[in-house]
Amino acid sequence: MKMIAMVKEFDRNIITIAGGPHISGLADHTMRIVKDLDYGFCGEAEAGIVKFCRIMAGEDGAALSGVPGLVYRKDGRVMINERAIVEDLDKLEFPEWDLIDPRTYPVAPQGTFTKRLPVAPILTSRGCPYECTYCGVKSNTGRKYRTRSPENVIAEIELLVSKYAVREIHIEDDNFTLDRNRVVRFCNLLIDKKIDISWACPNGVRLDTLDADILKLMERAGCYSFAIGIESGSPKF
Ligand code: B12
Numbered sequence: 295m296k297m298i299a300m301v302k303e304f305d306r307n308i309i310t311i312a313g314g315p316h317i318s319g320l321a322d323h324t325m326r327i328v329k330d331l332d333y334g335f336c337g338e339a340e341a342g343i344v345k346f347c348r349i350m351a352g353e354d355g356a357a358l359s360g361v362p363g364l365v366y367r368k369d370g371r372v373m374i375n376e377r378a379i380v381e382d383l384d385k386l387e388f389p390e391w392d393l394i395d396p397r398t399y400p401v402a403p404q405g406t407f408t409k410r411l412p413v414a415p416i417l418t419s420r421g422c423p424y425e426c427t428y429c430g431v432k433s434n435t436g437r438k439y440r441t442r443s444p445e446n447v448i449a450e451i452e453l454l455v456s457k458y459a460v461r462e463i464h465i466e467d468d469n470f471t472l473d474r475n476r477v478v479r480f481c482n483l484l485i486d487k488k489i490d491i492s493w494a495c496p497n498g499v500r501l502d503t504l505d506a507d508i509l510k511l512m513e514r515a516g517c518y519s520f521a522i523g524i525e526s527g528s529p530k531f
Pocket residue numbers: 311312313314315316318319334335337338339340343403404405417428429430431433434435466467468497
């Protein structure tokens with residue numbers, strides 16, 4: 295809120311946009327309390343942000359109501375457009391790692407355990423079909439589970455290792471181990487290609503997707519740590 299106010303104080307004509315989990319969960323509230331915020335995006339922004347920028351730049355005459363996920367004000371009301379998710383994650387380009395060079399980050403992004411530095415965070419899937427009541431996944435990436443192919447993920451890891459000297463990967467997926475075959479293929483590719491990284495899943499994996507075989511394979515492929523959610527102390531619930 296302070297940053298947005300500062301930007302507007304500097305120049306009222308600068309357009310301010312917020313995105314990410316907060317506004318995705320509380321769009322109406324955010325627009326009401328942050329008066330200087332012009333626009334917001336709910337959920338994944340890839341589908342909408344380019345269209346939005348083209349409209350703002352005058353290159354596209356379409357109406358704002360057609361921009362997926364856009365939050366805006368109209369006649370004193372907060373309008374929230376329907377979201378669009380990225381169905382085929384392999385079609386996304388790799389992030390502009392030059393702009394967020396992992397070598398310039400002194401600690402792990404998730405700030406817990408690190409075996410080796412530099413660390414790069416990576417998402418190999420989005421969404422989760424489960425309905426844990428406390429979890430924000432439904433307001434963020436949603437219930438539809440979508441995956442990148444293991445080959446696509448490995449190509450990004452190879453880039454991170456060769457160009458940015460990355461030595462550890464933190465998988466930040468909502469539910470990395472949901473598709474067992476994909477995890478097996480991912481691990482086997484890391485082993486076969488002899489990629490020298492340690493990796494961890496600090497955002498957590500579901501306990502009921504794990505067994506001794508998959509854990510041993512993950513360890514052989516370089517995994518040394520993951521978080522798990524202990525949903526209940528009672529086996530009945
Ligand atoms: C890594 C992580 C953290 C790290 C962040 C480290 C860092 N330096 O960035 C740490 C451990 C610090 C953290 C802390 C917390 N986290 Co957290 N975290 C995550 C995690 C695992 C990955 C986030 C990420 O980087 N995703 C990758 C990016 C690319 O995806 P994205 O953020 O969704 O971005 C997309 C859109 O949101 C949008 N977008 C994002 N930003 C912007 C900006 C603009 C301008 C636009 C247009 C669009 C846009 O476009 C992107 C591409 O589609 C997510 C779960 C997940 N798998 O996403 C939880 C998650 C975001 N965290 C969550 C929570 C609750 C928290 C905490 C509040 C926990 C707590 N009680 O303390 C704190 C809040 C910290 C804070 N100050 O904000 C919830 C949020 C739920 C909600 N809607 O409220 C999530 C979704 C987990 C969950 N399933 O419940 N977190």
